[in-house]
Amino acid sequence: MDPKETKERMKIPKQVMPEQDPHERVRNFFEVPYGYTAEQAMEEAKRCIQCKKPLCVGGCPVNIDIPWFIRLIAEGKFVEAAHKIKETNGLPAVCGRVCPQEDQCEKVCIVGKKGDAVSIGRLERFAADYEREHGEVQIPELPRWSGKKVAVVGAGPAGLTVAGDLLKKGHKVTVFEALHTAGGVLMYGIPEFRLPKKIVQSEVEYLKRMGVEIVLNAVVGKLETIDELLSGGYSAVFVGSGAGLPNFMNIPGENLAGVYSANEYLTRVNLMKAYQFPEADTPVIRGRKVVVFGGGNTAMDAARTALRLCPEEVSIVYRRSREELPARVEEVHHGEQEGLKFQLLTNPKRFIGDNDGRLKAVECVRMELGEPDESGRRRPVEMKGSEFCIDADVAIVAIGNGANPLIPQTTPDIKVNKWGNITVNPDTGRTSKKGVFSGGDIVRGGATVILAMGDGKKAADSIDEYLKTGLW
Numbered sequence: 333m334d335p336k337e338t339k340e341r342m343k344i345p346k347q348v349m350p351e352q353d354p355h356e357r358v359r360n361f362f363e364v365p366y367g368y369t370a371e372q373a374m375e376e377a378k379r380c381i382q383c384k385k386p387l388c389v390g391g392c393p394v395n396i397d398i399p400w401f402i403r404l405i406a407e408g409k410f411v412e413a414a415h416k417i418k419e420t421n422g423l424p425a426v427c428g429r430v431c432p433q434e435d436q437c438e439k440v441c442i443v444g445k446k447g448d449a450v451s452i453g454r455l456e457r458f459a460a461d462y463e464r465e466h467g468e469v470q471i472p473e474l475p476r477w478s479g480k481k482v483a484v485v486g487a488g489p490a491g492l493t494v495a496g497d498l499l500k501k502g503h504k505v506t507v508f509e510a511l512h513t514a515g516g517v518l519m520y521g522i523p524e525f526r527l528p529k530k531i532v533q534s535e536v537e538y539l540k541r542m543g544v545e546i547v548l549n550a551v552v553g554k555l556e557t558i559d560e561l562l563s564g565g566y567s568a569v570f571v572g573s574g575a576g577l578p579n580f581m582n583i584p585g586e587n588l589a590g591v592y593s594a595n596e597y598l599t600r601v602n603l604m605k606a607y608q609f610p611e612a613d614t615p616v617i618r619g620r621k622v623v624v625f626g627g628g629n630t631a632m633d634a635a636r637t638a639l640r641l642c643p644e645e646v647s648i649v650y651r652r653s654r655e656e657l658p659a660r661v662e663e664v665h666h667g668e669q670e671g672l673k674f675q676l677l678t679n680p681k682r683f684i685g686d687n688d689g690r691l692k693a694v695e696c697v698r699m700e701l702g703e704p705d706e707s708g709r710r711r712p713v714e715m716k717g718s719e720f721c722i723d724a725d726v727a728i729v730a731i732g733n734g735a736n737p738l739i740p741q742t743t744p745d746i747k748v749n750k751w752g753n754i755t756v757n758p759d760t761g762r763t764s765k766k767g768v769f770s771g772g773d774i775v776r777g778g779a780t781v782i783l784a785m786g787d788g789k790k791a792a793d794s795i796d797e798y799l800k801t802g803l804w
């Protein structure tokens with residue numbers, strides 16, 4: 333691109349994505365941003381200066397050819413752009429919505445050095461939505477069957493990626509999923525207003541149309557063990573069972589009615605549609621005053637979900653300061669627009685119940701920041717004598733999740749670390765057990781969708797090699 337054109341492109345302002353008005357959206361579960369129009373997408377795509385050495389590609393954990401797909405959008409070739417992305421990313425409509433692009437591709441975008449980075453995530457979302465909405469989703473031609481079958485445990489982003497990639501390499505794949513719906517956290521954790529469930533299901537349908545077999549309500553470790561799968565016709569097994577075990581604070585009163593883990597709360601509302609109770613079977617306590625403990629994306633999702641159930645007040649209680657909040661800036665911004673309150677430098681000490689065992693308040697203590705801990709963040713320290721009570725009839729504990737223990741418990745020759753995460757060779761996803769591979773949150777602890785997918789891609793390559801050579 334000649335310098336004059338580069339200069340012209342650098343002058344194009346970043347396109348603002350239209351979104352639902354905060355006062356309206358806080359009363360519904362519809363998606364918050366509407367997405368770009370075709371004109372906006374083309375204009376935004378023209379902001380990319382088509383770098384010779386595109387740093388954005390290295391910033392993407394699955395190395396999407398970003399300048400190429402953006403150029404196709406700028407030329408109005410939207411379906412081609414979607415196909416380009418799908419060469420390396422099987423879930424672009426999902427990733428375009430939930431990936432932390434500000435810490436990945438957009439963080440290193442050259443245009444961002446002097447102004448706003450190109451909105452790579454929004455363009456990815458646009459291309460994937462365009463392809464789906466215009467009925468242009470193509471099923472790729474598959475190679476002849478290799479004669480091998482692979483079992484995948486868990487239909488989250490890691491498992492679904494492995495399944496799609498192995499099918500394209502000529503192997504048959506069966507995914508066993510414990511829940512009644514495929515998608516993992518994309519279905520039961522991330523709320524509808526951030527990631528509409530019909531989008532996740534259309535990505536799952538695409539894999540099924542390609543030929544992936546998905547068996548629902550199938551808990552591996554209860555129905556069949558990994559050894560039984562290996563001796564029952566599967567040549568390899570990939571474990572992508574996630575980190576679905578909620579951490580608790582272990583403080584008095586945690587078993588009172590009205591105290592939820594974020595996992596339970598979000599599953600009730602997202603997966604079981606508790607906001608439609610009594611039409612849907614599962615209830616949830618809506619509450620008058622809701623407090624959410626934690627500062628990450630899960631806390632933000634739980635708090636913004638609670639806001640939509642119409643209580644008087646929803647607050648995030650976080651023990652560090654605003655600068656240390658691990659949630660995405662966009663989520664904090666959206667939460668504040670919707671009326672979310674923050675009690676920073678505050679930590680709970682005990683839950684207080686009424687005579688019927690229902691939560692009525694939480695005793696908290698103020699914190700101050702001391703010396704940095706091993707994570708490099710300043711350690712929060714209790715301020716003696718600063719205890720106070722917050723009125724609350726619902727509390728949601730969102731302080732992270734641990735590894736799901738069932739698989740390691742039922743297959744003891746799979747090695748785990750001290751937190752219960754499966755240990756693998758990070759380059760291949762191979763576990764300590766021959767023929768068994770793993771990746772995603774069960775290996776990393778709670779991480780991100782794209783990292784789980786990246787693990788899935790690496791494991792699929794390694795499984796393919798193992799199936800061809802038999803070498804371990």
Ligand SMILES: Cc1cc2nc3c(=O)[nH]c(=O)nc-3n(C[C@H](O)[C@H](O)[C@H](O)COP(=O)(O)OP(=O)(O)OC[C@H]3O[C@@H](n4cnc5c(N)ncnc54)[C@H](O)[C@@H]3O)c2cc1C
Pocket residue numbers: 430431432485486487488489490491508509510511515516517518521522550551552553572573574575576598629630633736738739771772773774778779780781782784
């Ligand atoms: C509320 C919330 C919000 C998040 N927001 C974001 C975000 O905005 N952006 C982002 O990038 N990441 C986000 N994450 C993290 C992200 O969702 C995870 O890192 C990702 O889903 C991990 O993928 P996975 O495939 O390893 O596991 P999961 O998505 O957890 O899927 C594992 C699947 O395995 C199934 N399973 C478990 N045990 C068994 C068994 N024994 N047999 C059969 N099936 C089994 C589970 O039911 C589940 O469906 C969020 C997480 C949460 C909880």
Ligand code: SF4
Pocket residue numbers: 379380381382383386387388389398399402440441442443450452
């Ligand atoms: S770094 Fe930014 S400007 Fe350069 S190719 Fe990537 S998206 Fe385009």
